[in-house]
Amino acid sequence: MAFSRAAKLTLAALLLAFPLLSDSFTAYQLGLYLLYGMVAQGIALCWGRAGFLPLGQALFFGIGAYLSGAALKADLGWALLIPAFAVACLVPALLAGLVGALVFNRQTGSGPYFSLITLALSMLGFQLANSLSGITGGFNGMTAIPGLPGIDTYETLYFVIVGVLVVSTLVLAHVMRAPFGQLLIAIRENEERLQFFGFRTSMLKAAAFGISGGIAGLAGALYAPHQGIVTPQAVGFVLSAELLIWTAVGGRFGLIGPVAGAVLIGFMAAGLRDSFRYWEVAVALVFILVVLKMPGGISGLFSAALSRFGGGSSTRHEAPTPQLLASKDQRAAPDLRFDTVGVSMGPVRILNGLSFSISRTGIHCIIGPNGAGKTSALNVLTGRLPLGAGEISWRGVSLGNTRPFIAARNGIGRKFQVPSIFPELSVRQNIEIALWANRIGTTEMFSMRPYGWTTQMLGELKIRFPFLMQSDKMAGSLSVGQRQMLDFSMTVLAEPDLVLLDEPCAGLSADETRQMIEAIAAIAGETKATFIIIEHDMQVVERLSDHVLVMHQGALLANGTMTEIRANADVARVYSGGSK
Numbered sequence: 001m002a003f004s005r006a007a008k009l010t011l012a013a014l015l016l017a018f019p020l021l022s023d024s025f026t027a028y029q030l031g032l033y034l035l036y037g038m039v040a041q042g043i044a045l046c047w048g049r050a051g052f053l054p055l056g057q058a059l060f061f062g063i064g065a066y067l068s069g070a071a072l073k074a075d076l077g078w079a080l081l082i083p084a085f086a087v088a089c090l091v092p093a094l095l096a097g098l099v100g101a102l103v104f105n106r107q108t109g110s111g112p113y114f115s116l117i118t119l120a121l122s123m124l125g126f127q128l129a130n131s132l133s134g135i136t137g138g139f140n141g142m143t144a145i146p147g148l149p150g151i152d153t154y155e156t157l158y159f160v161i162v163g164v165l166v167v168s169t170l171v172l173a174h175v176m177r178a179p180f181g182q183l184l185i186a187i188r189e190n191e192e193r194l195q196f197f198g199f200r201t202s203m204l205k206a207a208a209f210g211i212s213g214g215i216a217g218l219a220g221a222l223y224a225p226h227q228g229i230v231t232p233q234a235v236g237f238v239l240s241a242e243l244l245i246w247t248a249v250g251g252r253f254g255l256i257g258p259v260a261g262a263v264l265i266g267f268m269a270a271g272l273r274d275s276f277r278y279w280e281v282a283v284a285l286v287f288i289l290v291v292l293k294m295p296g297g298i299s300g301l302f303s304a305a306l307s308r309f310g311g312g313s314s315t316r317h318e319a320p321t322p323q324l325l326a327s328k329d330q331r332a333a334p335d336l337r338f339d340t341v342g343v344s345m346g347p348v349r350i351l352n353g354l355s356f357s358i359s360r361t362g363i364h365c366i367i368g369p370n371g372a373g374k375t376s377a378l379n380v381l382t383g384r385l386p387l388g389a390g391e392i393s394w395r396g397v398s399l400g401n402t403r404p405f406i407a408a409r410n411g412i413g414r415k416f417q418v419p420s421i422f423p424e425l426s427v428r429q430n431i432e433i434a435l436w437a438n439r440i441g442t443t444e445m446f447s448m449r450p451y452g453w454t455t456q457m458l459g460e461l462k463i464r465f466p467f468l469m470q471s472d473k474m475a476g477s478l479s480v481g482q483r484q485m486l487d488f489s490m491t492v493l494a495e496p497d498l499v500l501l502d503e504p505c506a507g508l509s510a511d512e513t514r515q516m517i518e519a520i521a522a523i524a525g526e527t528k529a530t531f532i533i534i535e536h537d538m539q540v541v542e543r544l545s546d547h548v549l550v551m552h553q554g555a556l557l558a559n560g561t562m563t564e565i566r567a568n569a570d571v572a573r574v575y576s577g578g579s580k
């Protein structure tokens with residue numbers, strides 16, 4: 001959620017002045033809710049920003065709490081306590097990052113698989129905390145944890161918590177504003193498209209989860225001296241579920257909302273607990289109401305601009321050259337080979353011994369009747385369909401059973417039949433992501449500089465497709481034709497060496513089709529990339545193709561120039577409804 005700078009400073013000032021405006025016990029309570037709010041901010045990074053739901057976040061909070069509790073009980077003094085706190089933050093961060101990497105690498109989607117594993121881990125953590133009584137104190141918990149040296153738990157610890165919250169909020173705000181945060185939204189919006197730009201999305205999600213685990217560990221590290229006791233409940237499912245509720249109610253799309261949710265429900269529960277027997281029912285009802293009626297939570301009510309953030313560097317500079325898995329010489333020589341490729345889905349044979357090779361740049365059109373296997377050929381080339389038999393190689397590299405991000409890193413770019421963009425991001429943000437493809441490094445993902453990247457081709461595309469200059473327009477509000485053009489522009493802006501376009505003129509008006517044909521011809525001429533275009537419209541094929549491949553029933557029927565194809569009797573028979 002977009003709060004103004006003045007509103008944020010006022011909030012920080014109010015938090016600091018709170019003990020003066022209230023009594024020290026209420027400030028002490030608020031300190032606890034702020035710690036929970038920190039954990040909820042991490043959940044918002046994963047859930048609201050990247051779209052995957054961690055169900056067991058208390059695990060990382062509890063680990064941080066136990067580690068810091070043990071360090072405090074060992075009476076280490078500040079010199080050793082600070083590294084111990086760093087460990088209490090790093091261990092949960094690494095554990096979360098590792099879990100994320102393992103789970104997301106196996107299962108690309110962000111669905112229930114990941115959520116259920118995090119839930120199971122939290123339950124496992126609860127069992128371990130109960131049974132490892134020699135370390136954790138078991139069911140009774142780790143007790144008699146002293147406060148931070150020289151800091152009074154009821155008077156001054158509150159200010160430490162506010163300071164840590166402000167710093168962690170600033171760090172998270174930077175992470176969200178930086179390209180990394182924009183890529184997380186892109187994952188939420190269209191993860192597969194991002195992979196076709198060469199991003200290993202499983203690692204981006206694992207990194208986000210790692211950051212959220214570290215923040216939870218840090219909050220846990222302060223929870224131990226704040227409470228003086230850490231019980232298995234601190235790692236358990238009940239707290240994990242409460243953290244989710246606070247995040248949802250406060251607002252999962254920003255950083256202030258989750259803290260507000262934790263504080264509001266925390267005080268509400270504290271007030272109702274003694275006077276109203278069914279207070280948990282009240283909290284559950286609020287949660288249901290928010291989920292059904294206010295997806296942006298309470299903070300979402302104050303601003304509709306949930307996804308407007310960051311970016312927009314005013315100084316433009318040339319984007320670096322894409323870093324592909326190929327040498328300069330290899331990049332200059334296209335060499336695509338399909339050798340008796342077979343793909344089946346159950347009893348359905350989709351590709352049936354497809355063989356062809358392309359070793360010249362230029363525009364190669366694939367034509368064929370519906371269901372011939374044209375899209376499937378591109379799918380198996382880019383790792384979207386599993387290779388059943390045969391061999392596929394690109395510049396000598398075997399691409400059998402590849403993954404989309406690896407195909408992209410090998411210089412293969414793809415535009416889908418149905419335009420595939422990031423609808424909740426603006427036109428500018430969509431273009432930025434395409435410009436980052438194969439160019440942005442890990443450290444650059446956390447700097448603002450890549451927002452200023454531009455290329456000569458972008459300038460040309462803006463002249464050809466003027467709507468690209470409406471940079472703040474949401475991509476989801478573009479017409480079908482404009483989406484096709486945006487998708488095409490994004491594909492070529494990544495500067496792949498092999499450009500795969502699946503029916504780029506589908507859904508375009510006659511005028512738009514002309515614009516698209518001219519753009520493809522111009523870009524193909526300038527970039528020296530190899531274009532493979534699937535097309536049904538013979539006028540488009542006639543205008544663009546240097547070479548035509550005809551597919552029928554999952555195999556190659558013919559190939560040659562358009563004139564040769566027109567004269568081919570087999571092709572004529574297939575197109576007139578017969579079979580070869």
Ligand SMILES: Nc1ncnc2c1ncn2[C@@H]1O[C@H](COP(=O)(O)OP(=O)(O)OP(=O)(O)O)[C@@H](O)[C@H]1O
Pocket residue numbers: 345348349350368369370371372373374375376377
């Ligand atoms: N994942 C899949 N599972 C099952 N069948 C599939 C799958 N993908 C494609 N097919 C089937 O394989 C055949 C070829 O489909 P494909 O989309 O490649 O054809 P196409 O030549 O691109 O057709 P069109 O021109 O209509 O887009 C179709 O019968 C399709 O239903």
